[in-house]
Amino acid sequence: MPEQGSWRPTDKPQEGAWSPQESGVHQICYLLAQVQKPGSDQGQILQQLDQCKSYPDFNNYLAFIFAQGDSLPIEVRQSAGLLLKNNLKAQYAATTEEFRKYIKVALLHAIRSPSKPLRHVVGTNVAVIVGVGGLPTWPELLMSFVQCLESSDPNALEGALDALYKICEDAPVQLESEVATEAGTAQRASKMLVPRLLALFSSPYEDAKCLAVSIMNLLAGGAPSAVVEHMDTYLAGLFALAHDPSTEVRKPVCTGLVQLLHLQPERLGPHMQSIIEYMLDSTQCGDEGVALESCEFWSAFCEASVAQPDRLNPEILRPFLGRLVPVLLKNMVYDEYDEEVAAAEAAEEAAIAGRTLEDKDAEIKPFLPKNASRGEGGDDEDDDGEEVNRWNLRKCSAAGLDVLSTVFGDELLPIVLPIVEQKLREEDWRARESAILALGAISEGCANGLLSHLTEMVAIMLPMLLDARPLVRSISCWALSRYSYWIVQASVELNSQGKQQFDTVVAGLLTRVRDANKHVQEAACSALATLEEAAGRELLESSRITAILKTLAAALQMYGRKNLRILYDAISTLCDAIGGALAEPSLLQILMPPLQEKWASLPDTDRELQPLFECFTSLATALGPAYEPYAQATFDRCMRILTMQLQASGGGASIANGQHPPIEPEKEFVICSLDLISGLAESLGPAMEALVGRSNLRVILIQCCQDLSADVRQSAFALAGDLAKVAAAHLAPSSADLLALGVANLQPAMLRAESMSACNNACWSLGEMAVKLKPEELSPLAAAIVERLVPILQNMNSMPRSIVENSAITLGRVAWVCPGQIAPHLAHFVGPWCSALRSIRDDVEKEHAFLGLCALLRANPEAALTSWVQLCEAMASWRMMQDEGLRNELTLLLQAFKANLGGQWEHYWGVLEAPVREKLSIMYGL
The missing domain is CATH 1.25.10.10 (Leucine-rich Repeat Variant)
Known part of the structure; x- marks a missing residue:
């Protein structure tokens, strides 16, 4: 690194009014160089660089050093470029146009750099700017791409291709954009670039051919219309390069x-x-x-x-x-x-x-909570949790x-x-x-x-569980798990030989769960979870469950961090498989002491607590009221962690006003704590009221329901609905706020893939809260709720099944409580609403929805005639209706329609398909 004051830029950007001060350049270069030195206090240096972000033109200095510092070490310039990239991700939208222009000019200058590492950093920065601002806001970039792709300079060619690849990797649709050209006209970017990319399939440079083909592949997958008119040329180019x-x-x-x-x-x-x-x-x-x-x-x-x-x-x-x-x-x-x-x-x-080989941090993936999904269709997404x-x-x-x-x-x-x-x-x-x-x-x-050949294959694989080679033992566990369903079926349907085979497989896997090799432990524990899922309550026969629990308890004492997560999942799967049978005191005495020991050994800030919380959520749900002896301690710890995390974030950040918290809480802690409290609500039922009564849970819940993270809001709204079912009195003082937040999460702008699960739970929670409120409490927001739900139903073909069905249920529940406000508008939504109600499974939520439908039909029967077929198909969709009062109401409504339509009844009856008429006749005596 040159002495301070000795370096001068070789040239300066020709555009933009901003220019650097030498003292600032030298200070930043010095810090970037110090980061590279072994033994330096990197934490302090990085803190100083972080403080530089407070200067509005800090990113300009980074761009200047990166693009113009030809006499500086590559490592210093590369560090400047990477720091610039990180800053642009967070700050580009708020950067002034003058500074944006300067940074763009600097990057275009460096795209032709003779240094490949620097060109790669240019590409990363370019992709960030295009991703945030869009290609049309940077027409000079497109013209630079065109020039570079036609250039005889291999550095310019590779630099442009690297940047294009990164843009297409992140957002290929950007090449569908219309971009202003030097001639003053607008051209679709792909129209200018795709022919030049295809021409490079015959480039003499290997890197250029590789990147050109890769970019065309990304475009074909992410923006196919950009490629369609050139498909023959693209295909011919692939064939021509097949034997390169x-x-x-x-x-x-x-x-x-x-x-x-x-x-x-x-x-x-x-x-x-x-x-x-x-x-x-x-x-x-x-x-x-x-x-x-x-x-x-x-x-x-x-x-x-x-x-x-x-x-x-x-x-x-x-x-x-x-x-x-x-x-x-x-x-x-x-x-x-x-x-x-x-x-x-x-x-x-x-x-x-x-000896024990400790798990390295790099071997352990960041923990991703499963998140609570609620209501109809809540299992749309299936995550098997396996490590990739x-x-x-x-x-x-x-x-x-x-x-x-x-x-x-x-x-x-x-x-x-x-x-x-x-x-x-x-x-x-x-x-x-x-x-x-x-x-x-x-x-x-x-x-x-x-x-x-099942018996013979199992007989082949069982001895392999004892092989001297660990990976043979591992693969044998996995292969046996692949036959779990049939092994269980043979135990259920066949004679004692099938049961003996099942017990032998269970015993073999349990032996390997206690294997000393952590790679075998991982495979065996995953295999056991698969077998548990297939076997369900068959595990309760003879001494199977006792043996399984003793093995899991022993594994809790011997597993490292990585395998403990898989072990927790196996315990959760067992809870799901046998449910309340686990509440048997003799079984609890095996499992709970080592689990509680793990619970007590981890501080509130240890991330390994998060998967353990998920395990306790499954445990609480399975045990039901039997979990009560552990409930207070569990609840208190969840509240302590929630309070600590939300205080760190400055009390939560509002999604409505877009304020970012000063310190980001660890959302995984928040999610796992909310989900575990939900598990308590499900297990304790009305006894939950006494547990939460003296807490400030509803205040925390409101903060979490307005969190910027969709994952946090997803779990928060799930808990809001769960508490509405069992502890409505606790929520009552905050019900208006929670309803308003639920409505806010159903705005059209929120209904996008990354936040859809939060919207789904918000929708479900609105229905759960609605049925616990008095009409005068729900009335102020009833119309607003319906206004959010109707567009979802009207666009059901483009919406996930879960939110469509939850919208239909919630609309019915709101209508049940406040029919007067909603009935005059019934004609606008009764058709899609009834279409959605048809596919909902028979349960109490569907009954509530139909009670709301009945309330609206009594008040405005004429509205239903515009969607008569959908209404009758919905009424005929029931297989088993538990509520006789609802059945009587539907019967009276249909008979009233028949009486009031008089001579027109035959027409309305005739437009229904024969199976629908037959079902209605049987169910409602028509």
């Missing part, structure tokens, strides 16, 4: 062809035989990158052929199965130098030596075999089984491991053919 000598070029070629299977399979149809041959050859390529990308083809082909059989015939692949399946099985063998093998063997050596390890050719080949088996079924067995039998006899453990992997992969697709 560079494996780096062939990788994105394979990616593009795989993607086209989903997008436009008919385009590949005439060439499919050749493409299959090419992919089959590439799947065996010595370069793992090419082999991996081409191996994705087989899963993609099967999925596309199932989804669109009219556009892609699966029969095309059948003649190749005899050659393809052995290739996949060969690729499923662990590589000699695989990182997973090395890690598992190292753990085995440590276990034999009596590094994707590689072995796993991709196993996935390909799995999907192939679902399409071709038992046809694969004559190809797979002889190879598996041969590998099982080999001395090399890797071969035996891959054979078990194959048996697990085909478990679902080839189930019919395999079930007659």
